[in-house]
Amino acid sequence: MVSLANPTRFLSLVDRMVPWLAAVTLILLGIGLYLAFFVAPPDYQQGETVKIMFIHVPAAWLGMFGYVLIAVAALGTLIWRHPLADVAAKTAGPIGATFTFVALVTGSLWGKPMWGTYWVWDARLTSVLVLFLLYLGLLALWQAIEEPGRAGRAAAILALVGAVNVPIIHYSVVWWNTLHQPASVFRVGGPSIDPSLLAPLLVMALAFTLLFILLHLISMRAEILRRRVRALQQTQVERAALVEV
Amino acid sequence: MPDLGQHAVFILAAYGATFVAVAALAFFIVEDDRKQRRLLADLERRGIRRRSAGPSAKPKASTGRQRGS
Numbered sequence: 001m002v003s004l005a006n007p008t009r010f011l012s013l014v015d016r017m018v019p020w021l022a023a024v025t026l027i028l029l030g031i032g033l034y035l036a037f038f039v040a041p042p043d044y045q046q047g048e049t050v051k052i053m054f055i056h057v058p059a060a061w062l063g064m065f066g067y068v069l070i071a072v073a074a075l076g077t078l079i080w081r082h083p084l085a086d087v088a089a090k091t092a093g094p095i096g097a098t099f100t101f102v103a104l105v106t107g108s109l110w111g112k113p114m115w116g117t118y119w120v121w122d123a124r125l126t127s128v129l130v131l132f133l134l135y136l137g138l139l140a141l142w143q144a145i146e147e148p149g150r151a152g153r154a155a156a157i158l159a160l161v162g163a164v165n166v167p168i169i170h171y172s173v174v175w176w177n178t179l180h181q182p183a184s185v186f187r188v189g190g191p192s193i194d195p196s197l198l199a200p201l202l203v204m205a206l207a208f209t210l211l212f213i214l215l216h217l218i219s220m221r222a223e224i225l226r227r228r229v230r231a232l233q234q235t236q237v238e239r240a241a242l243v244e245v
Numbered sequence: 246m247p248d249l250g251q252h253a254v255f256i257l258a259a260y261g262a263t264f265v266a267v268a269a270l271a272f273f274i275v276e277d278d279r280k281q282r283r284l285l286a287d288l289e290r291r292g293i294r295r296r297s298a299g300p301s302a303k304p305k306a307s308t309g310r311q312r313g314s
Binding site: 037038042047048049051052055056059094095098101102105106109110112113211215218219221222225226228229231232233235236 | 246247248249250251252253255256258259260262263266267270271273274275277278280281282284285288293294295
C-alpha cells in the first residue's frame with residue numbers, strides 16, 4: 001500500500017487496471033440498465049418513475065462519496081503534504097461535481113411528476129445544492145492559483161470546512177420535516193425497498209461507483225503527467241536563461 | 246423499449262441528462278490524459294527528461310529532473 005504512494009508505481013498500476021476496470025464497469029452498466037428497464041416492476045405508488053431512482057440514488061451517493069474523498073485527501077495534503085493526496089483531491093472535484101449535478105437534475109425530473117414541482121427549498125435538496133456549490137468553489141480555487149502546492153493547501157482548508165455539510169445532507173431527512181423521503185437502503189432494520197427494486201439499484205450503484213473510480217484513476221494519471229510536463233518545461237526555461245547569461 | 250407510462254418524458258429526460266453529463270465528463274478526462282501523454286512524449290523526444298529516466302526508460306516511468314539536451 002505504501003509503495004502506491006510513489007507516483008511512478010501508481011502510474012504503472014493505473015495503466016494495468018484501467019482496461020479491466022473499464023470492461024467490468026461497462027458490463028455492470030449494461031446489466032444494471034437491463035434490470036432497470038426490463039426486469040424491475042413499477043412501484044405501487046410511483047409507477048414507472050421509480051426507474052429514475054436507479055440513477056438518482058447512486059449519483060447522490062457518489063456526489064457525497066466524492067466530497068468525503070476530497071476531505072480525506074485534504075488531510076493527506078495538510079498533514080503529510082503528500083503530492084498524491086493533492087492530486088487525488090483535485091481530480092475528484094469535477095467527477096464529484098458532475099455526479100452531484102446529475103443527482104440534482106434527476107431528482108428534479110423525478111420530483112415534478114411525484115411532488116408536482118421541480119424544486120422545493122427543503123433541507124435535503126438545499127443541502128445537496130450547497131454541496132454542488134462547494135464543489136464549484138473548490139474547482140474555482142484550483143483554477144485560480146497557478147502553483148499546484150499552494151492551490152492544494154488552500155483547497156484542502158476549504159474542503160475540510162465544507163465537509164460539515166456531508167452529515168447534514170445525510171441526516172437532513174431525520175432532523176427536519178422534508179418533502180424528500182427518508183433513507184430506505186442504509187437504515188436501521190435493513191432496506192425497506194422491495195428486493196425486485198433493490199437489486200437493480202445496487203447493481204447500478206456498483207456500476208456508478210466503478211465508473212467514478214475508473215474516471216478518477218485516469219484523471220489522476222493525467223494530473224501527475226501534467227505536473228511532470230510543467231516541471232520539465234520550467235527546467236527547460238531555466239536552462240535556456242542560464243545559457244543566455 | 247418497455248412502456249414507460251404517462252411520465253415517460255421525465256424518465257427519458259433523466260436518463261438522457263445523466264448520459265450527456267457523464268459522457269462529457271469521460272470525454273474531457275480521457276482527452277486530457279491523451280494530451281498530457283503527448284506533451285510528455287514530445288518533451289522526452291527532444292531529450293528533455295527527468296534525471297532518473299534513462300535513455301531506455303519509458304516516458305511514463307520518468308521521475309528525475311531534466312537531463313540536458
